[in-house]
Amino acid sequence: MTRPRILSGMRPTGPLHLGHLTGALDNWRALQDTYECFFVVVDWHALTTDYANPSDVRQNILEVTIDWLAAGLDPARSTLFIQSLVPEHAELHLLLSMITPLGWLERVPSFKEQQQQIQEKDLSTYGFLGYPLLQSADIMIYKANAVPVGEDQAPHIELAREIVRRFNNLYGEVFPEPQTLLTEAKRIPGTDGRKMSKSYGNAIYLKDDPETVHQKLRPMVTDPARKRRTDPGNPDVCPVFDLHKAFSPEATREWAAQGCRTAGIGCLDCKGKLAEHMLEKLAQIHERRPALAARPDTVWDVLSEGSKRARAVAEATMDEVRAAMKIRYDRP
Numbered sequence: 001m002t003r004p005r006i007l008s009g010m011r012p013t014g015p016l017h018l019g020h021l022t023g024a025l026d027n028w029r030a031l032q033d034t035y036e037c038f039f040v041v042v043d044w045h046a047l048t049t050d051y052a053n054p055s056d057v058r059q060n061i062l063e064v065t066i067d068w069l070a071a072g073l074d075p076a077r078s079t080l081f082i083q084s085l086v087p088e089h090a091e092l093h094l095l096l097s098m099i100t101p102l103g104w105l106e107r108v109p110s111f112k113e114q115q116q117q118i119q120e121k122d123l124s125t126y127g128f129l130g131y132p133l134l135q136s137a138d139i140m141i142y143k144a145n146a147v148p149v150g151e152d153q154a155p156h157i158e159l160a161r162e163i164v165r166r167f168n169n170l171y172g173e174v175f176p177e178p179q180t181l182l183t184e185a186k187r188i189p190g191t192d193g194r195k196m197s198k199s200y201g202n203a204i205y206l207k208d209d210p211e212t213v214h215q216k217l218r219p220m221v222t223d224p225a226r227k228r229r230t231d232p233g234n235p236d237v238c239p240v241f242d243l244h245k246a247f248s249p250e251a252t253r254e255w256a257a258q259g260c261r262t263a264g265i266g267c268l269d270c271k272g273k274l275a276e277h278m279l280e281k282l283a284q285i286h287e288r289r290p291a292l293a294a295r296p297d298t299v300w301d302v303l304s305e306g307s308k309r310a311r312a313v314a315e316a317t318m319d320e321v322r323a324a325m326k327i328r329y330d331r332p
């Protein structure tokens with residue numbers, strides 16, 4: 001029996017952090033049991049924002065893939081590959097651009113948001129406007145039935161569904177409409193309380209060793225009203241407690257909440273316990289990662305094999321697309 005197919009991807013922007021683990025990787029690992037999974041390192045997407053400085057992309061592809069493998073993505077069951085090694089993504093993107101109204105792209109919420117947030121880069125480019133369409137092509141070329149995403153990415157899947165409908169109406173049924181598989185959103189703040197992100201410099205990385213995790217957690221911001229050890233605090237406004245919700249069992253969460261409200265524990269006690277649970281969660285990754293990092297050739301082999309497998313699927317889809325659009329010029 002064929003399993004339904006999913007596709008999901010990550011940009012190669014550097015080593016992965018706890019937000020990637022709880023927001024995607026834990027879910028992807030579990031999905032491997034029920035779906036035929038395609039996981040893509042989207043290097044062209046990295047260029048939509050980092051076009052001026054592409055020199056890190058190669059190393060970042062390696063870092064991301066090492067983290068994927070260490071976190072339990074299994075190349076024997078899933079296809080792990082690099083977007084640009086399957087150039088058919090670009091061909092489909094181009095063809096889809098012919099049928100996509102500009103307004104559909106301009107109203108994608110992340111377009112305006114990111115243009116405003118990332119002031120230091122000029123994002124008034126054609127590539128940046130078109131990146132959700134490239135995402136649609138990434139999904140459609142594998143005829144993915146579903147896409148696991150966080151809530152912030154849901155509008156992109158909605159766009160892909162609209163594009164599928166438009167394509168199928170114009171040229172005949174080629175693509176299934178991909179469903180959104182919403183990943184349960186846990187708030188993962190960084191050490192400064194803002195959303196964890198490499199660009200904020202507030203991230204705890206999957207590869208951080210125990211000492212580094214402790215060092216990063218110790219100065220982490222807490223409930224700002226709890227200035228002294230004797231002041232009771234409010235875990236509901238404390239980013240450390242958000243991390244407890246993601247990594248600690250219920251008994252520890254209760255201990256932290258109660259100790260905080262009564263000033264029975266200090267913030268360093270609270271963070272120490274959090275570090276213990278975080279490191280339990282990271283233990284398997286820490287165990288597997290060094291061997292993978294020591295053999296980059298093997299990691300590239302995984303990506304090269306996966307890209308070949310992905311390309312065979314993409315080529316077959318493009319054959320259908322060209323035929324449907326009457327641009328497959330077979331000799332009579």
Ligand code: SF4
Nearest residue numbers: 233238240260267270
């Ligand atoms: S005791 Fe824990 S939950 Fe309370 S303010 Fe300190 S770090 Fe935050």
